[in-house]
Amino acid sequence: MRRRENKIPMRLRSIGLGALAAAILAVLALVAWYQWYQAGLPAAFQGLPSSYEGTKLDQLEGPAPGFRLLDQSGASVSLADFRGKVVVLGLLDPDCTDICPIYAYHYRLAYQALGQDAAKVAFLAFNSNDEKTSVEDVMAATRKWGVDEIPTWHFLTGSPEALRAAWGAYGMVASSLPKPDRPSEKAHSPANFIIDQAGRRRWYLSTNFEGAPPLSALIVKHVKALLAEERRQ
Amino acid sequence: MRGLAVVLSFAGVLPFAAGVGAHGTDWELRMTGKRVDAYDLTVRTSPKRPRTGHLHIEAQLIDPRTLAYVEHAKVSALARPGDGTVGQAGPVSSRYRRPWHEMDLVLNKSGAWQVQIVIDGPRAQGKASFRVDVSN
Numbered sequence: 001m002r003r004r005e006n007k008i009p010m011r012l013r014s015i016g017l018g019a020l021a022a023a024i025l026a027v028l029a030l031v032a033w034y035q036w037y038q039a040g041l042p043a044a045f046q047g048l049p050s051s052y053e054g055t056k057l058d059q060l061e062g063p064a065p066g067f068r069l070l071d072q073s074g075a076s077v078s079l080a081d082f083r084g085k086v087v088v089l090g091l092l093d094p095d096c097t098d099i100c101p102i103y104a105y106h107y108r109l110a111y112q113a114l115g116q117d118a119a120k121v122a123f124l125a126f127n128s129n130d131e132k133t134s135v136e137d138v139m140a141a142t143r144k145w146g147v148d149e150i151p152t153w154h155f156l157t158g159s160p161e162a163l164r165a166a167w168g169a170y171g172m173v174a175s176s177l178p179k180p181d182r183p184s185e186k187a188h189s190p191a192n193f194i195i196d197q198a199g200r201r202r203w204y205l206s207t208n209f210e211g212a213p214p215l216s217a218l219i220v221k222h223v224k225a226l227l228a229e230e231r232r233q
Numbered sequence: 234m235r236g237l238a239v240v241l242s243f244a245g246v247l248p249f250a251a252g253v254g255a256h257g258t259d260w261e262l263r264m265t266g267k268r269v270d271a272y273d274l275t276v277r278t279s280p281k282r283p284r285t286g287h288l289h290i291e292a293q294l295i296d297p298r299t300l301a302y303v304e305h306a307k308v309s310a311l312a313r314p315g316d317g318t319v320g321q322a323g324p325v326s327s328r329y330r331r332p333w334h335e336m337d338l339v340l341n342k343s344g345a346w347q348v349q350i351v352i353d354g355p356r357a358q359g360k361a362s363f364r365v366d367v368s369n
Contacts, residue, residue, distance in 0.1 A: 050331065097262060102275060105266035109273070113300055209293065211331055217300035 005168035022142035048212035054194075054205040054222065063199040064089075065169035069126070069162060071154035072139040079199065082122045086223050087195040090125040091188055092155070093170045094132050094141035098179075099190050102209060104145035111150045114223060120197075121223055122152040126167055128174035128188035194222045197230055202207070238346075261362040266295070270357030272306075273297050277348060283367045288312075288340050291333040292350055306354030308334035315345030315364060324351070343369045 064087075068078040079087070088107065092100045107123050114121060127138055138155040147153045157163065167174050174188040192215070194203040203222045207215050260279040267274045272294045279289040288335050290310050294303035308327040314320045322341070327334035349362045 098260070101262060101265045105273075105275070109295070109297055109300065111264065112297065209332060212330075214295055214300055214302065216295075220300060 009181075041175075048207060048210060050211060050213060052207065052212035052218075054203045055216055057193075057201045057204055060201050063194045064193070064201045065166075067156070067166045069156040069158040069166065070135055070144045071150075071156055072135060073155075074086055074135045077124075077154050077156060079195070082124075083196050083199055086121045086197060086226050087193075088121065088123045088219055088223070089170070089193045089195060090123075091128045091167060091174065091191050092125040092141070093129040093174075093186060093188055094137045094155075095126060095185050096188075097185065098143075099208065101145055103190070103192070103215060104147050105151070106215035106219070107147055108145075109214070110219040110223070113216060113220050117224065117227055118150075118152075120227060122154065123147070124148050124154045124156060126170075127155065127157040127163055128167065128172075128178075129186055130163055130174070131158050131186075133160060133163065152182070169227070192219075194219070194226070196226050202226065209216060234316075238365070238366065263365075264361060267361055268286055268297075269352055269359035269361050271296065271298070271358075272303055272352065272354060272357045272359075274350065274352065274361050276303075276361070276363065278348075278365065283340065283365055285343055285367055285369055287341060288338045288348075288365065290336045290338065290348070290350070292327065292336070293332050294352065294354065299303075302332040303354050304329060304331065306334070308336070309351045310336040310338055310348060311348045311351065312327075312338050312340060312348045312365070314342065315347050322346075331353070340365070340367050343367050 064079060066079050068076060070112070071077045090103060090107070092103060093113060111118050111121070111123065127133060129137075135157065138157045142148050142153065142155050147155070156166070156167075170191070170193060172189045172191045175186055179185045179187050190206050190208060192205040193201050194205065196202045205215060205218050207218070244308045253281050258319040259281050261281045263276040263278055265275050270331045275293040275295075277291050280290070292308050294306055294308070295301070296303050309324045310327075311324040320342070322338045325338060327336045329335075338348070344367060346365045346367055347362055349360055351360050352358060
């Protein structure tokens, strides 16, 4: 049997191989980006056990990082303003349509469940979207999610630089890259800190509602424990 | 070379498979903490942009009195075309995969559908509806 001659010119073969290499590189870049995205949302694809209660941060030394930003009514707010209260601090995007509305619902639920103790708690969130930074943006989300029922709710915004400094100080991740399935939205950490009355970070909560107890239950549990600790002192 | 390309292509595809499934990111939040009798109902559907055929529904119930998921409830879903024509998908009963009650409907034509979630739990019974726009 006669061997088939290779009739593809060398130049065309080179172009073909180059295109193939470019395609492989594109796939690798896509994989790397997607893995980075998932790493930024550690709980988004992984179920958590029903025994999850958050990460205890008692070993962190020093006070929680301070900040001064504007809230949804344009008031200047700093962490020091809440000394003596327990602070629940999250990271939310006013444009987010997946996890943020559920987090906001759980803040409301926790506020309601705390009853009289709710007066000793402040609910704060950094704006994670550095392109929607106006007071109007965070007020619109506050109303849309119904968190304006919480008297101590402050959805914090500021210049992109000030916001990035605030997230960064807490190790929160907010991305300028879009979510893969929601190009109009940006990825960010599903992060919540519970800061005690003395301004120290005590718990880190990150749940994706795939198996862990409800976020509201975790908030209420830790807030009540901190308030009981204060009463014992 | 060809074999390597195939392997790399799969490596690229596999991470995205997580986003296609029910517990990935390809879903649309339909209601959040809507009070239905004594429970709060959160519902999401997948895929995010439904096409004729399969629609996956996940419903989560929370008892605001205890802040616990309601696991022992019968949850079902039913869909009717929103244009008034005769037709129905379901009802289908849920299976529970903590903390979601999961259901699957087949919506056999494009257009608006009204999906109804029916809850029958130890402390509450009720219904909630939402609209789904299905494309071809």
